[in-house]
Amino acid sequence: MHPFSNKFRILKLLAKIALLAIPLGLVAWYLPHDSTGSKACAIAVALLIVPVFLFTYVLTILHWKSRYKGDHSDLWGVLLLIETSGWLKIVYLIRHLLPDMMGKGRYEPR
Numbered sequence: 001m002h003p004f005s006n007k008f009r010i011l012k013l014l015a016k017i018a019l020l021a022i023p024l025g026l027v028a029w030y031l032p033h034d035s036t037g038s039k040a041c042a043i044a045v046a047l048l049i050v051p052v053f054l055f056t057y058v059l060t061i062l063h064w065k066s067r068y069k070g071d072h073s074d075l076w077g078v079l080l081l082i083e084t085s086g087w088l089k090i091v092y093l094i095r096h097l098l099p100d101m102m103g104k105g106r107y108e109p110r
Contacts, residue, residue: 008101014052021048060089
């Protein structure tokens with residue numbers, strides 16, 4: 001069993017839940033912007049999206065710490081923690097987390 005399979009399952013679930021924000025966002029957009037319904041939909045959108053972003057952020061750090069085998073462990077750890085724009089985390093998600101979730105590339109089971 002993959003050591004991150006439970007965490008990947010949670011990430012997939014949170015991503016599916018976050019997809020519910022799309023129709024709510026459209027409803028919020030089409031309602032009058034100063035209405036209570038529009039504001040309630042906007043708050044619901046934020047509450048649906050924030051957990052997947054936070055969990056992905058934490059999972060990026062946990063995955064890197066668990067899988068990294070290089071000589072510059074501390075350097076990459078600091079970069080992942082202090083880098084604020086999120087680009088490095090997106091790159092890490094695409095290059096490492098997604099292939100590991102699918103068992104492809106360097107993360108193929110041996």
